[in-house]
Each structure stands twice: as C-alpha cells, then as structure tokens.
Amino acid sequence: MSRKNILITLAVILAGAAVVGANLYYRRDTGAAVTTETIRTRDLEAIVSASGKIQPKRLVNITAETAGRVVNLAVNEGDRIRMGQFLLQIDPKLLRSRVDNSEASLQVAAASLEQMRQSVETARVQLEQAKQTLARQQGLWKQQLTTRADLERAENDVKTAESSLQEREKSAKAQDSRIMQERASLDSAKYDLSKVRIESPIDGIVTRRNIQEGETAMIGTMNNAGTVLLTLADMSVIQAEVEVDETNIPNVQLGQAAKIAIDAIPDKSFKGHVTEIGNSPIQTTGQSTGSTQATNFKVVVVLDEKVPEVRPGFTCTADITTATRKNVAAVPIPSVAVRELTYDANGQIVREPKDAKRRRRGTTNGGSSVETVASAAELKPGQTRKETEGVFVFREKEKNVEFVPIKMGIAGDKYFEVLSGLKPGDQVVTGPYNSVRNIADGDPVKVDNKQTQK
Numbered sequence: 009m010s011r012k013n014i015l016i017t018l019a020v021i022l023a024g025a026a027v028v029g030a031n032l033y034y035r036r037d038t039g040a041a042v043t044t045e046t047i048r049t050r051d052l053e054a055i056v057s058a059s060g061k062i063q064p065k066r067l068v069n070i071t072a073e074t075a076g077r078v079v080n081l082a083v084n085e086g087d088r089i090r091m092g093q094f095l096l097q098i099d100p101k102l103l104r105s106r107v108d109n110s111e112a113s114l115q116v117a118a119a120s121l122e123q124m125r126q127s128v129e130t131a132r133v134q135l136e137q138a139k140q141t142l143a144r145q146q147g148l149w150k151q152q153l154t155t156r157a158d159l160e161r162a163e164n165d166v167k168t169a170e171s172s173l174q175e176r177e178k179s180a181k182a183q184d185s186r187i188m189q190e191r192a193s194l195d196s197a198k199y200d201l202s203k204v205r206i207e208s209p210i211d212g213i214v215t216r217r218n219i220q221e222g223e224t225a226m227i228g229t230m231n232n233a234g235t236v237l238l239t240l241a242d243m244s245v246i247q248a249e250v251e252v253d254e255t256n257i258p259n260v261q262l263g264q265a266a267k268i269a270i271d272a273i274p275d276k277s278f279k280g281h282v283t284e285i286g287n288s289p290i291q292t293t294g295q296s297t298g299s300t301q302a303t304n305f306k307v308v309v310v311l312d313e314k315v316p317e318v319r320p321g322f323t324c325t326a327d328i329t330t331a332t333r334k335n336v337a338a339v340p341i342p343s344v345a346v347r348e349l350t351y352d353a354n355g356q357i358v359r360e361p362k363d364a365k366r367r368r369r370g371t372t373n374g375g376s377s378v379e380t381v382a383s384a385a386e387l388k389p390g391q392t393r394k395e396t397e398g399v400f401v402f403r404e405k406e407k408n409v410e411f412v413p414i415k416m417g418i419a420g421d422k423y424f425e426v427l428s429g430l431k432p433g434d435q436v437v438t439g440p441y442n443s444v445r446n447i448a449d450g451d452p453v454k455v456d457n458k459q460t461q462k
Contacts, residue, residue: 039452040443042409044402044435050338052420054331056260058307060250062270062322065310066242068210072225072235073203074098081221083238089208095238098204098225107201110194117187124180131176135169142166212242215320241320246311248280250326251290251304259330260285266309266328270318278315282328284308331418338423339414343399343436345444347411353390357413359449398429400437400447402455409437411449 076098083095145162148154216239219225226235248268252260260282267277286306309326350358387393397416400409412434417425430436437444437453447453 039408039454040447041456042402042437042443042447042453043439043457044455045340045343045438046432047337047339047426047430047434047436048432049335050420050423052333052336052338052418052423052425053329054259054418054420056252056256056328056330057325058250058252058256058328059323059325060248061320062315062318062324063247063249063320064212064241064243065245065247066210066212067215067320068212068240068242069236070095070206070238070240072098072227072237074103074200075225075227076100076102076204077224078219078221078237081219083214083217085214085217087214089212089214089240091208091211093208095206095208096219097206100201100204103197103201103204106197107194110190110197114187114190114194117183117190121180121183121187124176124183128173128176128180131169131173135166135173138162138165138169206237208240210240210242211244212240215239215241243318243320246315246318247283248309248311248324248326250307250309250324252307252328254289254303254305256330257285257305257307260307260328261330264328264330266326268309268311269325269327270315271323271325273315273318273322278311278313280309280311280326282307283310333418333425336417337426337430337432338420339399339416339426339430339436340423340438341419342441342444343438344397344414344416344424345399345411346395346397347449348393349396349411349413350387350391350393358391400444400449401430402435402437402453404435407454408450408452409447 078096079099080097081095083089083093089095142162142165145154145159149156149159217237218239219235219237225237248266262282262285264282266280266282268280269277284307288305289303290306292301307326307328309328350360352358396413398411398413401412402409412429414429415427417427419425435455437447443453
C-alpha cells in the first residue's frame with residue numbers, strides 16, 4: 009500500500025473517531041428519555057368508590073309476643089306478601105281459656121254488683137221509713153203523747169238506717185271497681201289472644217323463615233332475645249349501605265349522585281343518590297382500642313330505579329360523584345411530583361444558576377442525576393425551603409425541564425384539576441416513573457413519545 013493510501017486511510021479513521029467522539033460527547037448531555045403530554049382542558053369528575061351490601065330501606069323482624077306452639081304457618085321463604093296477609097298462628101287454647109275465665113269472673117262480679125245495688129235501694133227505703141217514724145214521734149213528743157224512750161229509739165233508728173245505707177253504697181262502689189278490674193283483665197286476655205294470629209305489617213318479601221310448624225315460639229326477656237320467626241323486607245325502596253374511608257368522608261355530601269354496580273347483576277349499573285352519612289365510625293366486632301384497622305363510616309345510597317330480582321345482602325360497589333368540573337386545565341396524575349424549593353422573604357421561588365446547579369448535582373448508584381438538597385446553612389437570610397407539589401414542564405428551546413409549582417383542585421380518574429401554575433399548551437413530563445422521580449429542575453431531557461403512541 010502506498011504512503012498516500014495509508015494517509016487517506018488514517019484520515020478516514022480519525023474522522024470517524026471524531027464523529028463518534030462528538031456523538032458520545034453530546035449524547036452525554038442529552039439527558040434522560042421522557043414522555044410528555046400537552047395540557048388541555050377536560051371535563052373531570054371526582055369519584056369516591058366504596059363497597060358494601062344491598063339492603064331494603066324497610067326491614068321488619070317478626071317476633072312472638074306470646075309464647076306457644078306454631079300450629080299454622082302460611083308462608084315460605086321467598087314468598088311475596090301484602091300488608092295484612094296472614095303469616096302464621098300460635099296455638100290459642102291457653103289464651104282462649106284465659107279469655108273464658110275472665111268473662112266468667114266478669115259476669116259473677118256484675119251479678120254481685122246488681123245484688124248490692126238492690127240492697128242499697130232497700131237501705132234507702134228503710135232510712136225513709138225511719139225518718140217518717142222519727143217525725144211522728146217528734147210531733148207526739150210536742151203534744152206530750154209519747155215517751156222519751158220512744159223518741160230516742162226513733163232517732164237511733166234513723167242513724168242506723170243512714171249508716172247501713174252508706175255501708176252498702178261503699179260496697180257497691182267497691183264492687184264497681186272490681187268489675188272494671190275484671191273488664192281490664194278480659195281486655196288484656198283478648199289482646200293476647202289476638203296476638204296468636206300474626207299478619208304482615210308491610211308489603212314485601214319473606215327473606216328469612218326461622219321456624220317450622222310445630223315448633224315453639226319464645227318471647228324475649230331482658231337477658232334473652234325472643235325468637236325471630238320471620239324477616240320481611242320492603243323491596244320497593246332499595247339502598248346500598250357502603251363503607252367509606254375516613255379520608256373521603258369530608259367530600260361526601262347528602263344528595264350527591266352515585267352509580268351502583270351489583271356483583272350478582274354484571275354489566276349493569278344503577279343510578280342513586282346519597283341519603284345518609286354516618287357520624288360515628290363503624291365498630292367492628294372484637295376491635296380493640298388503639299387498633300390500626302382502617303376507620304370507615306357508613307354511607308347509605310338509595311337507588312333511583314327498580315332493580316329486578318335483587319335480594320338483600322347482595323354485594324355492591326358505589327361510585328359517588330363528589331365534584332364535577334367542566335372545561336378545566338388538567339394534568340396527568342403521574343406527572344405530579346414533590347420537590348424542595350427555596351423561597352425568599354416575599355414567597356417567590358429562588359432558582360439557582362445552571363452552572364451552580366451542575367456543580368451541586370451528584371450521581372446516584374443507578375447513574376441518574378439528582379439535585380443535592382441545600383442545607384439550612386447555605387440559605388441566605390430570609391430564605392426558606394419547603395416541599396412543593398408541581399410538574400416538570402418541557403422547554404422546547406432549551407431542551408430541558410423546569411419544575412413548576414401548581415395548585416391542584418379535584419382529582420379525577422386519571423387527571424388532577426389545575427387551578428394555577430399551568431396553562432393549556434404546556435408540555436409536562438408524564439413518565440417513566442423513575443424519570444419523574446429522579447430528574448431535577450433544569451435537567452436536559454430527550455422526549456420520546458413513541459412508546460405512548462403505540
């Protein structure tokens with residue numbers, strides 16, 4: 009090979025090496041590959057999701073008000089019933105005997121009262137006769153035609169008749185009170201007898217039957233609950249009782265719209281609205297004081313439409329719309345990051361020069377550049393540092409990112425409402441996650457949106 013060819017070959021190799029070196033040099037400062045999204049206006053909804061169970065608004069437990077054996081059971085579990093429909097009957101023999109006994113006692117007391125009233129009339133007649141005899145004796149005494157003994161005897165007869173009348177009147181009044189007592193006992197016995205026949209107090213469905221014909225129903229006492237014979241549910245108004253986390257309760261208000269999904273009825277959702285918000289947390293059985301278990305509150309959502317074939321106890325999920333926004337600037341949730349920023353005495357952000365920032369930038373074990381946080385001793389008088397929520401905005405001209413603090417409003421499914429800090433058209437860094445976590449204000453980046461477009 010001639011010397012000329014050797015020189016040409018060396019020149020080509022050196023030129024190639026220079027190009028490769030230049031590419032490596034400039035590539036060193038192109039920064040991390042990131043994806044971006046342009047800010048635009050959107051319609052947002054803040055949703056609070058909670059799970060729970062379907063329950064009827066009105067649930068009635070039928071219990072026995074008198075003990076006895078069930079002799080007639082007319083309904084089965086799942087039967088639809090109407091108000092006033094016969095459900096079951098308890099053996100009435102004992103209570104009917106009480107009624108008969110009370111009726112007989114009342115009749116005896118009434119007959120005794122009648123006799124006492126007749127004796128009162130007899131005593132009244134005897135008193136009248138004694139008064140007439142006394143009047144005659146007083147007339148004769150004035151004419152000196154009778155003795156002092158006869159006059160005094162007539163006076164004593166009047167007093168005796170008056171005393172006898174008063175005694176019989178009191179006896180009759182006491183007997184009248186006893187009749188009232190017997191009548192009250194009879195009414196009580198008839199009332200108890202009426203309770204052996206149990207009828208439905210509502211329109212609905214029999215959701216549970218806990219007794220069979222021939223079994224004995226027991227009434228409740230202070231320390232022992234009575235037998236729940238039947239459970240009736242009014243399914244005309246259905247509600248979802250869900251458990252909402254304490255962090256979401258302040259956002260839930262009465263009347264807010266909701267969508268309810270029932271696991272047993274897939275691929276459908278039903279409209280509803282919030283009608284009740286618990287003021288006290290749900291107490292879990294066996295939960296001890298100081299437990300780290302999550303604190304939930306009961307929220308009741310009434311369904312606005314009928315649900316066919318629904319049953320109490322179905323598992324459901326309620327999505328409650330707590331806030332809506334129309335045509336507002338929105339930023340993707342993965343874009344939001346937290347950084348420590350320096351503020352001056354007027355509350356304005358103090359940004360460091362690019363060269364100073366590079367000198368203070370270190371390298372992590374993974375090779376990504378992160379900004380070293382300044383210590384309190386490095387701050388100038390009046391300056392403070394605090395954690396600030398914001399996003400990294402890509403600057404096309406500088407090919408780098410700027411951390412921009414933002415004020416956020418409601419949180420939608422995928423976006424945050426932006427109240428201040430951004431405007432439609434800004435490009436914010438959305439990923440990858442490690443890039444959003446590690447990049448710093450002023451870092452150069454390389455935008456690669458091909459992955460998001462696929």
